[in-house]
Amino acid sequence: MKQNYLARLFRVLYITLIVLVVHTIPVWAQNNQVMADAEIDSFLDKLSQRASEVSTLSARFEQVKKMEMLKGDMVSHGRFLYAKENKVAFLYEKPGKYAMIMNGAYLKMETASGSSKMDLSANPIMKQMQELITAVFTGSLNQSAGSYDISFSHSEEEIVASVKPRSARLQSIISIIRIVFEKNSADVKEISVKEGSGSTTKYRFYDQKINQIIDNETFRIN
Amino acid sequence: MKHFASISLFFAIVIAISGCSSLKDGVWLHSTQYANGGIPLVYNSLEELSVFDFILTRKGNSIEGTVIIKSEGDSTKRIVMTSFFGMTFLDFELNGSNIKINYCIEQLNREKVILLLKKDFEILFKPDHSKITKYTFNPSLKITALQQGNGITRTLMHFNNYIDNYPSEILISHPLLGIDLKMIKSILNEN
Numbered sequence: 001m002k003q004n005y006l007a008r009l010f011r012v013l014y015i016t017l018i019v020l021v022v023h024t025i026p027v028w029a030q031n032n033q034v035m036a037d038a039e040i041d042s043f044l045d046k047l048s049q050r051a052s053e054v055s056t057l058s059a060r061f062e063q064v065k066k067m068e069m070l071k072g073d074m075v076s077h078g079r080f081l082y083a084k085e086n087k088v089a090f091l092y093e094k095p096g097k098y099a100m101i102m103n104g105a106y107l108k109m110e111t112a113s114g115s116s117k118m119d120l121s122a123n124p125i126m127k128q129m130q131e132l133i134t135a136v137f138t139g140s141l142n143q144s145a146g147s148y149d150i151s152f153s154h155s156e157e158e159i160v161a162s163v164k165p166r167s168a169r170l171q172s173i174i175s176i177i178r179i180v181f182e183k184n185s186a187d188v189k190e191i192s193v194k195e196g197s198g199s200t201t202k203y204r205f206y207d208q209k210i211n212q213i214i215d216n217e218t219f220r221i222n
Numbered sequence: 223m224k225h226f227a228s229i230s231l232f233f234a235i236v237i238a239i240s241g242c243s244s245l246k247d248g249v250w251l252h253s254t255q256y257a258n259g260g261i262p263l264v265y266n267s268l269e270e271l272s273v274f275d276f277i278l279t280r281k282g283n284s285i286e287g288t289v290i291i292k293s294e295g296d297s298t299k300r301i302v303m304t305s306f307f308g309m310t311f312l313d314f315e316l317n318g319s320n321i322k323i324n325y326c327i328e329q330l331n332r333e334k335v336i337l338l339l340k341k342d343f344e345i346l347f348k349p350d351h352s353k354i355t356k357y358t359f360n361p362s363l364k365i366t367a368l369q370q371g372n373g374i375t376r377t378l379m380h381f382n383n384y385i386d387n388y389p390s391e392i393l394i395s396h397p398l399l400g401i402d403l404k405m406i407k408s409i410l411n412e413n
Contacts, residue, residue: 065308069292069300070271074410076306090307095408096275098286098306111286111306113277173309173327193308197325201308 032153032160040152043159043186050186057082059208061090065201080205087219103219117221159183172196244397245369245378248356261350261357262365264381266388267293274392274405276303281400287311289405300324301343316343338375342394342403345370345377364389374398 035043063076078092088102099110105121149164163177173196180190191203251257266272272291277284287305294300298317304310313325314336321340323331330336344351345368355370364387367380377396381389390407 195310197310197313199310
């Protein structure tokens with residue numbers, strides 16, 4: 001029984017990691033205004049157009065985890081890489097070297113103890129996650145509406161997509177994800193993930209470069 | 223007779239397996255100079271916050287992350303386990319033999335799993351938590367290993383790389399369950 005629990009735990013951890021990664025943005029509570037339907041359509045068109053123009057993206061990222069029990073935040077840094085159609089890599093550099101790589105239906109984790117691979121399509125929840133990830137990076141966020149409640153708000157410089165899982169099970173792990181886009185460029189600036197535990201992890205992306213050559217080996221799963 | 227032979231074989235195998243990875247050269251608590259208290263500690267409770275990198279392994283599957291242990295008052299400790307990628311999967315408090323779960327992801331929220339982790343940390347915070355414990359010591363009388371319990375929940379711990387009187391590397395094993403938890407002292411990368 002215990003083996004089953006642990007095996008399920010490992011699966012959920014992978015799922016959650018994906019969710020965390022995918023939802024890379026957010027400024028939790030700003031004085032944003034709810035967007036009108038026409039504004040949302042316009043933004044989604046822009047997102048799609050941008051996605052069609054971007055074949056690769058590289059950026060630095062900062063991961064900041066806030067926990068109620070800590071006075072400060074836990075901070076990690078690294079490099080983020082994306083390549084069409086569905087290749088994503090988070091390469092952590094500080095405080096430790098580890099990596100999370102998604103390529104198609106597979107996820108690979110690399111840590112000090114070695115690497116492990118997982119077939120994302122083997123689990124319906126994982127499949128949902130994969131679809132959401134793809135949606136964020138391909139600009140088809142509106143197509144994820146079946147599994148998530150997504151609302152949009154905006155300020156003068158930003159557009160915020162708030163993504164709430166419809167599945168109660170998923171919601172117990174991830175309460176809400178906020179993705180912050182730069183209003184004019186539709187660049188993803190930040191992703192915040194609020195967990196069921198109450199902790200929040202924020203991923204901030206900077207030094208973004210598009211359409212530069214990225215070694216395909218980086219995304220190799222096997 | 224046939225069944226008796228099978229049962230005997232089963233118990234022989236269990237006994238043989240139980241003997242594996244045991245602390246054969248260990249000394250029972252009652253045979254040490256610490257029978258009446260004063261066992262050397264393996265965790266520094268004076269630190270308000272301790273951080274370890276961890277690897278939890280179960281038969282080829284492993285997860286890694288950070289364990290944060292916060293001492294709250296004289297006897298309460300809060301333990302939070304998170305992944306490197308930001309997710310919290312367990313947050314609980316220990317006060318003596320009492321446990322309070324603040325958060326636990328659904329898949330880990332099973333009594334047997336929680337009780338196993340509870341016991342592991344109780345031993346870590348109080349190495350003479352049970353009188354039925356065997357120890358090995360180094361020449362400086364620091365604990366290098368201990369074993370507590372019998373059968374499937376037997377717990378074996380190794381303490382290595384002592385720095386400032388406390389081990390910086392801790393390996394907690396449950397040999398018959400095939401579960402290992404390795405913890406390496408780290409620092410919190412805060413801003």
